[in-house]
Amino acid sequence: MSGTKKETGFSFTIDGVEVTAYAGQTIMEAADEAGVYIPRLCDHEGLRHQGSCRVCTVKAGGRSVSACTQPAAPGQAVENETPHLNKMRRDLVEMLFHEGNHLCPICEASGKCELQAMAYRLDMTEATKFPYLEPCRALDASHPDIALDTNRCISCGRCIRASQDVDGKGIFGYVGRGIHRRVAVNGANLADTDAEVTDHAISKEVCPVGCIIRKRIGFVTPIGEREFDKGLIGHDIEEKRK
Amino acid sequence: MDNGEGNRNGVAAPACGITPVPEGAIQEICEKYGSDKHRMLDILREVQDRYRCIAPTTMDRIASHTGLTRIEVEGVASFYSFLSLAPKGRITIRLCDDIVDRYCGLEDVTKAFEEVLGIQVGQTSGDGAFSLEHTPCIGMCDQAPAAMINDVVLTNLTPESARTAAEALVAGHSPEQLISERFSSLSPYERATRMVDNNVRHAGEVLLGPVPEEAGLSKAASITAAQIISAVEESGLRGCGGAGFTTGRKWRFAAAERSEKSFVICNADEGEPGTFKDRVLLTERPHLLFEGMTIAARAVGANEGILYLRGEYVYLREHLEQVLEERRRRGLLGKEILGTKRFDFDIRIQMGAGAYICGEEGALISSCEGLPGEPKTRPPFPVNRGYLGYPTVVNNVETFCHAARILDKGAKWFHDMGTEGSHGTKLFSVCGDCLNPGIYELPYGHSVWELLEMVGGQDAAAVQVGGPSGTMIARDSFHRKLTFDDLATGGAIIVFNGQRNILEIVDYYMSFFVHESCGYCTPCRVGNVFLQKAIQKFRKGQANPEDIDYLKDLSGTIIETSRCGLGMTSPNPVLSTLQNFPLVYSAMTKPSKDGIRDTFDIQSAIDGARKIAKRRSYIFDKDFTQ
Numbered sequence: 131m132s133g134t135k136k137e138t139g140f141s142f143t144i145d146g147v148e149v150t151a152y153a154g155q156t157i158m159e160a161a162d163e164a165g166v167y168i169p170r171l172c173d174h175e176g177l178r179h180q181g182s183c184r185v186c187t188v189k190a191g192g193r194s195v196s197a198c199t200q201p202a203a204p205g206q207a208v209e210n211e212t213p214h215l216n217k218m219r220r221d222l223v224e225m226l227f228h229e230g231n232h233l234c235p236i237c238e239a240s241g242k243c244e245l246q247a248m249a250y251r252l253d254m255t256e257a258t259k260f261p262y263l264e265p266c267r268a269l270d271a272s273h274p275d276i277a278l279d280t281n282r283c284i285s286c287g288r289c290i291r292a293s294q295d296v297d298g299k300g301i302f303g304y305v306g307r308g309i310h311r312r313v314a315v316n317g318a319n320l321a322d323t324d325a326e327v328t329d330h331a332i333s334k335e336v337c338p339v340g341c342i343i344r345k346r347i348g349f350v351t352p353i354g355e356r357e358f359d360k361g362l363i364g365h366d367i368e369e370k371r372k
Numbered sequence: 373m374d375n376g377e378g379n380r381n382g383v384a385a386p387a388c389g390i391t392p393v394p395e396g397a398i399q400e401i402c403e404k405y406g407s408d409k410h411r412m413l414d415i416l417r418e419v420q421d422r423y424r425c426i427a428p429t430t431m432d433r434i435a436s437h438t439g440l441t442r443i444e445v446e447g448v449a450s451f452y453s454f455l456s457l458a459p460k461g462r463i464t465i466r467l468c469d470d471i472v473d474r475y476c477g478l479e480d481v482t483k484a485f486e487e488v489l490g491i492q493v494g495q496t497s498g499d500g501a502f503s504l505e506h507t508p509c510i511g512m513c514d515q516a517p518a519a520m521i522n523d524v525v526l527t528n529l530t531p532e533s534a535r536t537a538a539e540a541l542v543a544g545h546s547p548e549q550l551i552s553e554r555f556s557s558l559s560p561y562e563r564a565t566r567m568v569d570n571n572v573r574h575a576g577e578v579l580l581g582p583v584p585e586e587a588g589l590s591k592a593a594s595i596t597a598a599q600i601i602s603a604v605e606e607s608g609l610r611g612c613g614g615a616g617f618t619t620g621r622k623w624r625f626a627a628a629e630r631s632e633k634s635f636v637i638c639n640a641d642e643g644e645p646g647t648f649k650d651r652v653l654l655t656e657r658p659h660l661l662f663e664g665m666t667i668a669a670r671a672v673g674a675n676e677g678i679l680y681l682r683g684e685y686v687y688l689r690e691h692l693e694q695v696l697e698e699r700r701r702r703g704l705l706g707k708e709i710l711g712t713k714r715f716d717f718d719i720r721i722q723m724g725a726g727a728y729i730c731g732e733e734g735a736l737i738s739s740c741e742g743l744p745g746e747p748k749t750r751p752p753f754p755v756n757r758g759y760l761g762y763p764t765v766v767n768n769v770e771t772f773c774h775a776a777r778i779l780d781k782g783a784k785w786f787h788d789m790g791t792e793g794s795h796g797t798k799l800f801s802v803c804g805d806c807l808n809p810g811i812y813e814l815p816y817g818h819s820v821w822e823l824l825e826m827v828g829g830q831d832a833a834a835v836q837v838g839g840p841s842g843t844m845i846a847r848d849s850f851h852r853k854l855t856f857d858d859l860a861t862g863g864a865i866i867v868f869n870g871q872r873n874i875l876e877i878v879d880y881y882m883s884f885f886v887h888e889s890c891g892y893c894t895p896c897r898v899g900n901v902f903l904q905k906a907i908q909k910f911r912k913g914q915a916n917p918e919d920i921d922y923l924k925d926l927s928g929t930i931i932e933t934s935r936c937g938l939g940m941t942s943p944n945p946v947l948s949t950l951q952n953f954p955l956v957y958s959a960m961t962k963p964s965k966d967g968i969r970d971t972f973d974i975q976s977a978i979d980g981a982r983k984i985a986k987r988r989s990y991i992f993d994k995d996f997t998q
Contacts, residue, residue, distance in 0.1 A: 225902070309897055
């Protein structure tokens with residue numbers, strides 16, 4: 131941080147831990163820098179904040195807000211790792227599991243899936259109570275290098291923002307509303323767009339689940355050796371604090 | 373569950389032959405709106421009206437004319453109920469499917485249409501002449517069942533009148549001819565009032581009594597912006613759309629923003645089932661409304677205004693356009709209003725296209741900007757950064773009308789009416805099981821019981837105050853007061869007698885919220901579906917006692933984690949009936965005898981495996997010997 135920025139910094143607390151923030155920073159940005167992990171799915175480094183998955187819900191000044199969009203404020207007391215908030219987050223993650231078809235044992239993303247990793251982190255260890263919606267969406271395998279299985283999509287929209295803002299393309303977008311709202315592509319199918327496997331939107335960092343699939347490289351890292359097989363999601367941020 | 377997944381991006385194969393849309397025609401429509409992407413909703417509405425659908429090739433053309441991508445156009449086109457990617461009939465009949473309409477005979481009316489047109493609800497006739505649909509509340513609950521036939525509204529339908537109307541349409545009459553043979557020679561006001569009754573049952577002294585012309589505006593033109601804001605603040609006026617934010621403070625925040633432009637937007641998107649008060653003001657007091665908007669513009673220094681009119685009220689558009697034109701002619705809009713230097717303001721009408729969520733401030737602004745009607749992230753608040761990023765005041769129709777009267781009669785006059793914390797009068801739109809459904813303008817502070825006596829609803833068993841997102845109360849709570857501090861309401865009062873099934877009502881309201889959720893955030897998009905499924909389980913008698921805890925728990929998560937007011941209030945039908953009608957729920961629950969949940973049918977669950985394995989289950993087959 132530059133000296134001038136530090137002068138305008140202020141402090142607030144997350145679960146009683148003092149954190150420094152700068153004007154314009156969101157609660158999550160300040161927390162990330164301070165090594166405090168706030169669970170999230172739709173938010174991703176380098177992309178616009180969206181605040182739609184609501185997994186980053188924290189309590190700030192007694193109100194529940196999404197940490198990725200709520201500006202940090204001086205002196206604010208933020209609650210993050212509380213049993214109540216983690217229960218809410220678990221509910222939201224369960225909702226996402228039940229909205230789509232998430233068959234972890236046979237999914238190519240198993241072990242590097244943020245949804246799955248979030249479920250582990252939030253102790254989603256029991257049978258869930260929600261009904262399954264079991265969508266049946268067509269697989270788009272039209273593109274030579276990329277396949278889309280939107281049955282696994284959690285509508286985080288990271289691909290939309292990555293394609294628009296980083297790649298400057300706009301290959302993805304939301305269509306429909308309510309429970310019918312979902313991610314679709316800018317054309318009749320993916321082959322009809324200018325998507326390329328080298329796009330940031332297609333990279334494995336952007337899609338948090340097994341929806342955007344790069345062809346011919348499946349299971350290149352064996353299950354058991356993948357990112358979240360080794361540690362909980364968020365450990366990279368939390369390690370900054372040690 | 374019908375996830376609508378049958379076709380990619382919801383584009384169904386054409387149900388009927390559609391004439392190809394000429395390239396020049398799309399260009400012409402786009403150019404009419406300056407090929408401005410922010411006018412996307414207008415462009416798409418016009419394409420829909422003219423060609424009965426927004427086909428994929430049309431979207432490509434619109435995208436290239438407005439500088440957007442096809443998927444951005446599709447995002448808007450697929451969001452609004454009145455826009456369609458698949459061809460609709462040349463005449464689209466939308467039957468209002470509100471619970472009140474259902475209780476007033478919608479089923480028989482639907483049958484009459486189906487029989488005469490030879491199609492079912494949800495279908496388009498093979499020749500492309502007719503589409504028949506259900507649509508959520510269209511704001512005619514005081515004269516249900518009602519229908520929209522293209523832009524024409526029919527009310528108080530009976531199976532007979534429905535049959536007559538359908539037969540006339542089949543015989544080639546236009547929807548307008550159903551209203552009058554000399555429809556084209558009627559004034560826009562006459563047209564509106566022939567279609568829809570106002571049903572003003574009680575006129576109060578603020579809005580529906582005698583109102584002098586432009587008295588408020590003349591006053592506003594003679595004082596400073598700060599004095600206007602102070603007057604509105606001192607009056608105690610609070611927003612009449614439901615949220616009840618202090619109007620004066622909202623104006624003060626917007627006025628304090630330093631910006632090259634600012635905007636005043638009127639929210640005429642009343643979509644809360646059972647609300648129709650703004651419909652009456654838009655018909656009977658349009659001048660007062662525009663006067664109020666003009667006063668707000670002077671208070672905050674805005675030059676441009678937008679009236680966001682819900683798609684269901686398209687029958688009022690011409691009437692309102694005519695009033696705006698008259699005001700321009702009289703110098704009440706335009707440059708130097710009433711000859712006052714630097715007092716320039718004009719208003720355009722933005723039509724909605726069938727989306728309840730657009731009543732939410734941020735979603736309404738998104739819609740005005742030509743985007744899908746999705747709420748915006750707060751902060752920033754609209755008063756700081758709203759329409760196109762400029763400071764924007766959004767108020768309800770009734771609020772603007774009140775403001776105009778306050779400027780005329782003074783803050784104290786208004787403040788003295790009503791109760792502490794709830795000043796002035798309020799329009800209540802009353803419908804359901806009562807003798808005199810309609811509009812009642814009353815000071816705040818009446819009890820529900822007093823209102824029921826006025827409307828002839830004394831045998832009410834339940835009253836829904838504030839629409840589905842409000843509170844459902846039982847007889848033991850009818851002493852409660854209609855104020856912001858007790859029973860807050862945007863105006864909707866729906867009366868239900870003892871013959872009505874509370875769980876059916878709750879099920880309907882949840883289906884409404886499922887249909888109307890924008891789908892942006894997880895809890896509202898998904899949680900409401902689960903909540904409705906749980907209620908349906910109760911209705912089928914398959915609920916266990918612990919399902920009551922499940923309802924409360926799930927409701928709590930949706931309320932706490934949702935991004936906007938829709939999800940923060942959508943569980944209210946469940947929670948308020950659980951609280952006020954607990955016996956209705958407990959009567960429908962029973963503990964399961966064998967530990968297996970009633971919704972789980974083990975026989976059908978193992979059937980597939982049984983067939984593949986060609987074996988039967990020792991444990992679950994009832995009689996293994998056979």
